[in-house]
Amino acid sequence: xxxxxxxxxxxxLNKESTAGVVFSxxxxxxFLLFMVVPMGxxxxxxxxxxxxxxxxxxxxxxxxxxxxxxDNVFYKTIGVxxxxxxxxxxxxxxxxxxxxLLLLKSSKATGFYRAFYYLPSIIGGSVxxxxxxxxxxxxxxxxxxxxxxxxxxxxxxxxxNTKTAIWTLIIxxxxxxxxxxxxxxxxxxxxxxxxxxxxxxxxxNKFSQFFKITLPLLTPTIFFNLVMQMINGFLAFTxxxxxxxxxxxxxxxxxxxxMYQQSFEFYNTGYGAALxxxxxxxxxxxxxxxxxxxxxxxxxxxx
Amino acid sequence: xxxxxxAGKILYHVIVCSLGLVMIYPLFWMFMxxxxxxxxxxxxxxxxxxxxxxxxxxxxxxxxxxxISFAVFFKNSFFIAITATLGTVFSSALVAYGLARCxxxxxxxxxxxxxxxxxxxxxVLMIPQYLWYQKLGWVGSYKPLILPYCFAIQGxxxxxxxxxxxxxxxxxxxxxxxxxxxxxxxxxRIIMPLITPxxxxxxxxxxxxxxxxxxxxxxxxxxxxxxxxxxxxxxxSDPGSSSDxxxxxxxxxxxxxxxxxxxxxxxxxLVEGISTSGLKG
Numbered sequence: 001x002x003x004x005x006x007x008x009x010x011x012x013l014n015k016e017s018t019a020g021v022v023f024s025x026x027x028x029x030x031f032l033l034f035m036v037v038p039m040g041x042x043x044x045x046x047x048x049x050x051x052x053x054x055x056x057x058x059x060x061x062x063x064x065x066x067x068x069x070x071d072n073v074f075y076k077t078i079g080v081x082x083x084x085x086x087x088x089x090x091x092x093x094x095x096x097x098x099x100x101l102l103l104l105k106s107s108k109a110t111g112f113y114r115a116f117y118y119l120p121s122i123i124g125g126s127v128x129x130x131x132x133x134x135x136x137x138x139x140x141x142x143x144x145x146x147x148x149x150x151x152x153x154x155x156x157x158x159x160x161n162t163k164t165a166i167w168t169l170i171i172x173x174x175x176x177x178x179x180x181x182x183x184x185x186x187x188x189x190x191x192x193x194x195x196x197x198x199x200x201x202x203x204x205n206k207f208s209q210f211f212k213i214t215l216p217l218l219t220p221t222i223f224f225n226l227v228m229q230m231i232n233g234f235l236a237f238t239x240x241x242x243x244x245x246x247x248x249x250x251x252x253x254x255x256x257x258x259m260y261q262q263s264f265e266f267y268n269t270g271y272g273a274a275l276x277x278x279x280x281x282x283x284x285x286x287x288x289x290x291x292x293x294x295x296x297x298x299x300x301x302x303x
Numbered sequence: 304x305x306x307x308x309x310a311g312k313i314l315y316h317v318i319v320c321s322l323g324l325v326m327i328y329p330l331f332w333m334f335m336x337x338x339x340x341x342x343x344x345x346x347x348x349x350x351x352x353x354x355x356x357x358x359x360x361x362x363x364x365x366x367x368x369x370x371i372s373f374a375v376f377f378k379n380s381f382f383i384a385i386t387a388t389l390g391t392v393f394s395s396a397l398v399a400y401g402l403a404r405c406x407x408x409x410x411x412x413x414x415x416x417x418x419x420x421x422x423x424x425x426x427v428l429m430i431p432q433y434l435w436y437q438k439l440g441w442v443g444s445y446k447p448l449i450l451p452y453c454f455a456i457q458g459x460x461x462x463x464x465x466x467x468x469x470x471x472x473x474x475x476x477x478x479x480x481x482x483x484x485x486x487x488x489x490x491x492r493i494i495m496p497l498i499t500p501x502x503x504x505x506x507x508x509x510x511x512x513x514x515x516x517x518x519x520x521x522x523x524x525x526x527x528x529x530x531x532x533x534x535x536x537x538x539x540s541d542p543g544s545s546s547d548x549x550x551x552x553x554x555x556x557x558x559x560x561x562x563x564x565x566x567x568x569x570x571x572x573l574v575e576g577i578s579t580s581g582l583k584g
Contacts (some may be wrong), residue, residue, distance in 0.1 A: 012486045013485075013487075014486060014487075014505075015408060016405050016407065016486070017405070017406070017407040018407075018466070019401070019405050019407075019485075019486035019487070020401045020402075020405030020406065020407030020410060021401075021407055021408075021409070022400025022401070023398060023400050023405065023486075023490070024395050024397075024398050024401040024402060024407075024410075024413055025397075025400055026394040026397055026453070026454045026455045026514075027394070027398040027413065027416070027417065027454065027455040027456070027461065028413070029453020029454055030394075030451065030453075030455055030456040030566070031416050031420060031453070031454075031456065033453065034428075034432065034451040035419075035420060035423065035428065035456065037435060038428060038432045038434065038435040039428070039431050040432060041431060041434050041435050041438070042431030042434055042435075045396055052437070060544075068490070096498050099322070099491075102318070102322075103319070104321060104494075105315065105321075106321075107312075107315075107316075108315070109319075113323060114574075115317050115570060116323040116326065116327055117323055117326055117569075118573075118574075119326075119327060119330070119563070119566060120326055120327070120329075120330065122511070122562055122563075122573075123330075123515075123559045123562050123563070124564050125515050125557065126515045126533065126559055127515075127533045127534075127537050127558070128333075128536060128555035128556070128558045129329075129330075129534045129559070131536065131537075131540045131551065131555055132333045132552070132555060133329075134546065136329060136332075140345050141345075141348070142329075142332060142348050142349075145345075145348045145349045146349060148349070149349050153307075160309075173312075173328075176327070179577050182577045183577060184572055196572075200472060202419060211582060216536060218326045220341035232424075235424045235425075235427075237424040237518055238517050238518065241517075242537060248387050249344050256426045256429075259430065260429070263430050263433070264522070269430070269434070271538070273430050273431065273434065275430075276428075276430045276431060278431070279426075279427055279429045280423075283427070286331045287422075292433075292444070
């Protein structure tokens with residue numbers, strides 16, 4: 001009896017339909033437990049006045065109404081975050097593409113160069129680099145010193161001015177162009193050489209080759225990079241949190257940092273939860289818009 | 304003609320090299336500064352190589368703060384990053400095999416869920432997860448930093464492995480099945496050994512991400528003896544707790560050392576991971 005039960009169980013477990021579920025079980029549990037449930041809970045809290053310490057009080061859409069009608073900082077952070085993402089991501093992609101084109105020319109040292117250019121983006125998100133950046137742009141920092149060597153003597157406070165502070169973060173973001181560069185490199189290598197040869201026979205120069213062949217064939221890669229990095233750009237946290245803390249005058253206050261401040265520094269946790277939901281909505285809208293523009297500029301035919 | 308070609312080649316290398324040096328300069332500057340005497344760092348900031356190499360910054364920094372040395376912080380970081388990585392790589396392999404090789408009810412929905420988990424950013428989940436872990440009583444422990452990752456919630460890794468498994472001929476599975484192999488032994492005896500490169504790529508990225516993870520440590524760890532390096536470094540650099548820039552740069556350099564070593568030794572896997580699936584380093 002026991003034996004047949006054991007055999008039956010083994011047979012049941014080894015059916016394709018059961019095995020699939022068993023193997024997927026970690027993800028099923030994880031997805032529900034660490035994504036669906038928290039999002040559900042936070043949606044409820046976003047409708048409450050809640051400060052972690054005392055029990056939540058249901059207030060309906062109050063948090064959302066307050067956000068859109070009575071919170072200037074909210075609009076300010078959205079402006080800052082958009083500015084950061086829309087300036088740093090395109091610049092980073094252009095830079096990545098230029099370096100990729102430069103490194104496409106193969107020589108013995110290519111692997112070595114590639115490593116050189118890629119290293120900053122491996123460690124760029126770390127606390128160590130953020131600390132370094134903060135010191136570099138200090139009044140007595142390396143940047144001013146190097147400018148001094150070049151003959152421009154200044155003790156300009158890069159981080160203290162509302163116009164330049166955001167640019168220190170943008171430069172840090174551009175500096176981490178390594179992974180986009182690698183993606184560009186691998187798709188540049190997939191463009192058939194025959195296309196270039198044929199166009200050379202037809203009398204095309206390097207310039208028109210780039211705009212008529214390379215760029216159109218790269219648009220799917222550019223699109224992929226753009227979507228992924230835009231999302232990442234909207235979510236930058238560590239750099240802002242450590243380097244500027246949103247100063248001066250909230251001119252570098254990223255949305256994520258504002259969300260953190262509201263939830264854990266001002267203890268408006270319910271409001272923070274509402275901010276998280278609005279951010280998800282914003283990211284979705286931007287992704288949808290990017291996808292909608294796809295058919296106007298992304299090349300989809302096969303080679 | 305020959306010399307012009309040669310000149311062009313030299314020019315190319317000069318351009319690429321000097322641009323590369325500009326890129327690497329900040330890191331190199333930090334590393335070199337960590338060997339300068341602490342009070343001379345900013346006086347001699349324009350000069351890259353220290354006049355004489357001193358190691359006192361490392362000795363001073365290593366002492367840490369609040370009587371806790373950096374040895375403790377490094378031990379914590381290694382513990383968190385290694386356990387979370389083992390968990391995420393193994394669970395992702397299981398799920399990837401299930402999704403790649405078995406047809407079952409709900410498979411399509413799971414695929415969609417996996418894509419959602421890839422797109423749903425950690426920062427959006429920051430507050431929701433905090434509220435939930437607080438209910439579970441996990442705040443203050445390592446659980447939020449390790450346990451969720453043991454459930455294959457990083458879709459990128461599952462996706463990477465599915466792609467890899469799709470490249471393994473199905474005939475292997477079929478042959479094993481005829482020989483009486485169950486799905487479970489096919490997974491452990493055939494698939495796991497064959498996807499080793501993907502496992503290594505995933506491990507590298509997972510380790511580096513967990514090592515760098517500052518946000519969750521900031522949220523969940525409140526006892527200084529349990530801090531990982533990232534958080535300890537932040538507090539070490541806060542004004543008031545230390546103005547010893549030499550020690551700070553020394554510890555900052557040490558904190559990126561694991562990533563740099565991985566980068567130097569396992570570059571091949573990193574490049575592959577990024578070029579094939581767009582993983583961000």
